[in-house]
Amino acid sequence: MRAARLRRGLAMALTACSIVVTVAAAARSTVPGTPVPPRLPAMRAETLPARYAANHRFITESEHAARALGDEGRAGVLARLARGDRHFLSFSPRGDGQVVEVLGDLAHADRIAVVVPGSDTTVDTFDELGTVYASLNGGARSLHAEMRKLQPDRKTAVVAWYGYPAPRTMSRDIVTTDRALDGGRRLAGLVGDLRRVNAAAPVAVLCHSYGSVVCATALRRMDAPAESSLSDVVLFGSPGTGVRSRAELRTRVPVWAGRGATDWIEGVPHVSLDLLGAQIGFGTDPVAAPFGARLFPAGAGSHSDYLRPGGLPLRNIALIALGRGSEVSDD
Structure with a gap:
């Protein structure tokens, strides 16, 4: 039983390693027109409002950039994130x-x-x-x-x-x-x-x-x-x-x-x-x-x-x- 499970695990690993995925490479690219990330203050109780506000602006700017590039799907996602009642410690659109x-x-x-x-x-x-x-x-x-x-x-x-x-x-x-x-x-x-x-x-x-x-x-x-x-x-x-x-x-x-x-x-x-x-x-x-x-x-x-x-x-x-x-x- 143990040997069979090891064989299944090896087969799973070899199968997974054979899959060619391009998504990871795309995730590392920078889309032209993407706004510059804000410089966030270190996390402290007193800096949370500033972090929330900076990330809200960044999400809104990223939404506008997505629309300008014709990516309506991503723009719609970012519009929901940009609601005024939501608070983010960090955010990246890349x-x-x-x-x-x-x-x-x-x-x-x-x-x-x-x-x-x-x-x-x-x-x-x-x-x-x-x-x-x-x-x-x-x-x-x-x-x-x-x-x-x-x-x-x-x-x-x-x-x-x-x-x-x-x-x-x-x-x-x-x-x-x-x-x-x-x-x-x-x-x-x-x-x-x-x-x-x-x-x-x-x-x-x-x-x-x-x-x-x-x-x-x-x-x-x-x-x-x-x-x-x-x-x-x-x-x-x-x-x-x-x-x-x-x-x-x-x-x-x-x-x-x-x-x-x-x-x-x-x-x-x-x-x-x-x-x-x-x-x-x-x-x-x-x-x-x-x-x-x-x-x-x-x-x-x-x-x-x-x-x-x-x-x-x-x-x-x-x-x-x-x-x-x-x-x-x-x-």
Whole structure:
């Protein structure tokens, strides 16, 4: 059985490596007429309004540039992002883009949750990825609403963090840790920034699909002050983390894992191979006993259902983010 799984993992890796993808190259190009990114102030509680305002102007300028270039699809996306009631810590329109949105009052929140997405997240799918709640923004809004419903007397903030170049499903990157190495560095930096903005608020990091590989990488390179801000790490719909067990994450922060009963990710081979210098596959299944995570019930849903409004996994993830992990249940 083990040999068969290794063969399946190798076959998956070789197949993925044979796919020719041009999207990544396009994402690195600069479109003529793209406005110059603003110089943002360092993240502090007192600088948040200035960052929000600068990014709002940049998004609006980028929308106008997209329209001038005849890219009405991207212009429509940017017009929605440019609404006056939305707040962004960072933004880039280049290629697949970068979007980090804040829901709630980050500087004065009692609890902060960071949602880290998986594959196929781009600036164009930020608000909708098949369904609204399957997108990063839609899922983050569902989570924020659930947290406020479960504990209306507590101030909460949610960061929808598309701050790394997420892989495309049909690319070799989806089976390697390459994107997670850069993403983990950036995520560790964000947690440090959140501590400087609001040192009193515990931060829960919630990691979907390939995002769990990013989170695991961040944990292994996070400095002690940043890690001290973390309350919990939650892995859901995870293909693995790139390590064999929770112990290899070298953290004292509680690590949770859950998977819906009909999530296709269960069928991904849980192997890790070194192929031509690249790590292929992500190792131990996080919901398997040898990994050592705390398990939470994730219901009968599929890969995109974890943050669906009214769902069991959303409630349990929100409870963990609120510091009420002892209350997770299958009811």
